[in-house]
Amino acid sequence: MPVAYVLVEVVDGLAHIEQVSVDPPYARRGIGRRLIDHVGRWAGERGMSGMTLTTFRGVPWKAPYYARLGFVELAEGERGPELARLMAVEARHGLDPVERIAMRREVAPPD
Known part of the structure; x- marks a missing residue:
């Protein structure tokens, strides 16, 4: 039975993590971090x-959790056009744009 998942799409040529979810009984075991690291390797x-x-x-x-994983907040002008559109869609769906941030983490090419 799955205990976690990550949904990813390509946005502005980058791997965009749409959702990371871990079943609460399995939280705080590093599963979400390992999923994110896997996406980084994939990217x-x-x-x-x-x-x-x-x-x-x-x-x-x-945001503090993602910052610990190496993500940094992007200023509005640092967001690509597709990410900006995605955030506009979030706002149309009722997510307050003042409360939303975009973050980015660099990934290394494979060895």
């Missing part, structure tokens, strides 16, 4: 230079 093998995601600015276990 690097395909010649992508990074991964992006969007998350909530004010939720204490969201």
Whole structure:
């Protein structure tokens, strides 16, 4: 039975993490981090230079967690056109754009 999953799409030529979810009884075991690291390896093998995601600015276990995993916040002008459109869609679906941030983590090419 699956206990976690990650949904990824290519946005602006980068691996965009749409969703990471771990079943609560399995949380805090590094499963989410390993899924994200796997996406990073996958992206690097395909010649992508990074991964992006969007998350909530004010939720204490969201952006700080991703920052610990090497993601940095992107300023509005640093977002590619597809990521900007994706965030506009989030806003149309009711997610407050003031509370949303985009983050990016560089990935290494394969050895």
